[in-house]
Amino acid sequence: MKMGGTSRYANAYRRSLPHDVGMSRQLPVPRVGDEEGWVREHLSDLVDGEVKASGAIRGGQEAADTALNAFDVTGYAADRSEVYPIGRRGASRLSPYIRHGLISLPRAWSSVAHGPARDVSKFRDELLWQEYARHMYARTGGTASSIRYAVTARSAPPDPNWIEGMACFDLVVGELEQDGWMVNQSRMWFASHWSVRHGHGWRDGEDLFFRHLLDGSRAANRLGWQWTVGAGTGKAYGFARAQVERRAPGVCGSCALRTACPIQSYPDDPELQRVPAPAGVLGDPDPNATAGPDEAIPTESVNRVWITAESLGDDDPAMSAHSDAPVTFVFDEALLGRLRLTGKRLVFLTECLADLATRRETQIWRGDPVDVLSGGGVATTYAPVPGWRRRADLIKPSAVHPWPWLVKPHGGAAGSFSAWRKNAGRDR
Numbered sequence: 001m002k003m004g005g006t007s008r009y010a011n012a013y014r015r016s017l018p019h020d021v022g023m024s025r026q027l028p029v030p031r032v033g034d035e036e037g038w039v040r041e042h043l044s045d046l047v048d049g050e051v052k053a054s055g056a057i058r059g060g061q062e063a064a065d066t067a068l069n070a071f072d073v074t075g076y077a078a079d080r081s082e083v084y085p086i087g088r089r090g091a092s093r094l095s096p097y098i099r100h101g102l103i104s105l106p107r108a109w110s111s112v113a114h115g116p117a118r119d120v121s122k123f124r125d126e127l128l129w130q131e132y133a134r135h136m137y138a139r140t141g142g143t144a145s146s147i148r149y150a151v152t153a154r155s156a157p158p159d160p161n162w163i164e165g166m167a168c169f170d171l172v173v174g175e176l177e178q179d180g181w182m183v184n185q186s187r188m189w190f191a192s193h194w195s196v197r198h199g200h201g202w203r204d205g206e207d208l209f210f211r212h213l214l215d216g217s218r219a220a221n222r223l224g225w226q227w228t229v230g231a232g233t234g235k236a237y238g239f240a241r242a243q244v245e246r247r248a249p250g251v252c253g254s255c256a257l258r259t260a261c262p263i264q265s266y267p268d269d270p271e272l273q274r275v276p277a278p279a280g281v282l283g284d285p286d287p288n289a290t291a292g293p294d295e296a297i298p299t300e301s302v303n304r305v306w307i308t309a310e311s312l313g314d315d316d317p318a319m320s321a322h323s324d325a326p327v328t329f330v331f332d333e334a335l336l337g338r339l340r341l342t343g344k345r346l347v348f349l350t351e352c353l354a355d356l357a358t359r360r361e362t363q364i365w366r367g368d369p370v371d372v373l374s375g376g377g378v379a380t381t382y383a384p385v386p387g388w389r390r391r392a393d394l395i396k397p398s399a400v401h402p403w404p405w406l407v408k409p410h411g412g413a414a415g416s417f418s419a420w421r422k423n424a425g426r427d428r
């Protein structure tokens with residue numbers, strides 16, 4: 001449906017739409033190209049620091065499709081971990097689009113079908129890691145992904161000089177702060193240096209990443225930190241100069257500390273204590289509840305579609321099934337007030353919404369999703385995150401569409417990626 005179209009859904013909805021509901025208010029629709037200004041005007045009090053778009057990645061279905069079409073998986077297996085020079089990188093940089101549902105995992109999976117077998121296999125492994133993170137997050141109710149070992153923070157607050165003068169960190173932190181995206185290798189460097197060498201709390205590091213990363217998700221971010229600090233496997237990842245020389249040749253040569261490198265040798269292994277696995281890690285008594293519905297059975301007629309940050313793509317199942325209904329997105333004021341995300345994350349989401357609004361009637365609100373969406377007639381897509389469940393329990397959607405899993409959640413052990421994968425029938 002075009003913006004301002006005359007479908008029966010749109011008219012019925014518009015007649016009944018007050019511009020304030022409780023403490024929530026409807027915002028004007030952002031224009032493509034003016035997203036930064038829009039966030040500054042309507043959301044700047046919820047943002048940490050200045051409002052500035054990512055220096056590298058734009059939001060929106062069109063940008064996502066362009067990135068997917070341009071991605072050539074050839075060479076991925078060898079080059080995925082290259083950090084510098086940027087031209088050597090083999091990573092796809094699709095993660096912000098995957099995170100926000102603009103590219104589903106099944107679509108990413110099939111997009112590489114004709115590439116070289118080794119590269120396809122490696123890329124698909126990484127998609128499975130994303131799926132594993134989502135399963136674990138949903139299974140454990142969001143408390144933990146797969147903690148098996150306690151990691152004790154040694155010092156707080158963080159040593160302000162922990163990366164002073166290090167050229168490798170100028171590169172890594174610059175990308176985190178300006179672009180909101182880093183290659184996996186740089187994330188491991190940061191997390192290891194922060195936690196394994198300097199003893200800062202990994203949960204603080206996770207929160208820092210979450211505020212900056214365009215792909216920031218509790219599921220994958222938490223799993224990534226846990227993996228790096230050894231909370232999942234009992235073996236921490238050590239970061240030293242050798243990795244920089246291998247994955248970012250040339251950086252050490254430009255470093256002021258090249259003859260006094262603080263990471264010349266590997267850090268000591270931290271002492272990790274085995275702890276009982278959190279509920280859900282060793283088995284899931286109700287995998288069907290974790291997975292959500294297999295099909296949508298509407299309980300009444302639908303007059304709007306609720307979209308969330310998990311599912312902003314044009315092929316979102318609820319949006320596709322109710323193609324004439326307007327879509328509603330709510331910037332959750334209380335949640336954003338707590339999270340204090342950096343401006344680039346909200347600009348990215350706004351770019352997605354501005355782009356969507358060129359094709360569909362899009363209603364954008366700021367406030368409480370439960371206030372805005374209660375009252376019936378809402379269709380939505382299931383999201384395997386506890387925050388969605390809590391809100392959906394109160395909103396009581398009339399139709400909940402299935403989440404596009406790559407692998408359906410199973411009830412077997414999942415204390416490690418390989419155990420999960422074996423039980424998922426995706427073992428090689």
Ligand SMILES: Cc1cc2nc3c(=O)[nH]c(=O)nc-3n(C[C@H](O)[C@H](O)[C@H](O)COP(=O)(O)OP(=O)(O)OC[C@H]3O[C@@H](n4cnc5c(N)ncnc54)[C@H](O)[C@@H]3O)c2cc1C
Pocket residue numbers: 080090091092093094095096098099123126127129130131133182183184185187188191209213215216217218220221222223224225228
């Ligand atoms: C400390 C730390 C924090 C991380 N935080 C996040 C996060 O918040 N959100 C996030 O999506 N990923 C996170 N990752 C995983 C990984 O680093 C990123 O998914 C990847 O770097 C994104 O770049 P890409 O799209 O070029 O990945 P590619 O290498 O091209 O991989 C393709 C896709 O596979 C998925 N993927 C790749 N590696 C992983 C992985 N290790 N775990 C889960 N999924 C993976 C992503 O969806 C990615 O887009 C984190 C890793 C670490 C070590």
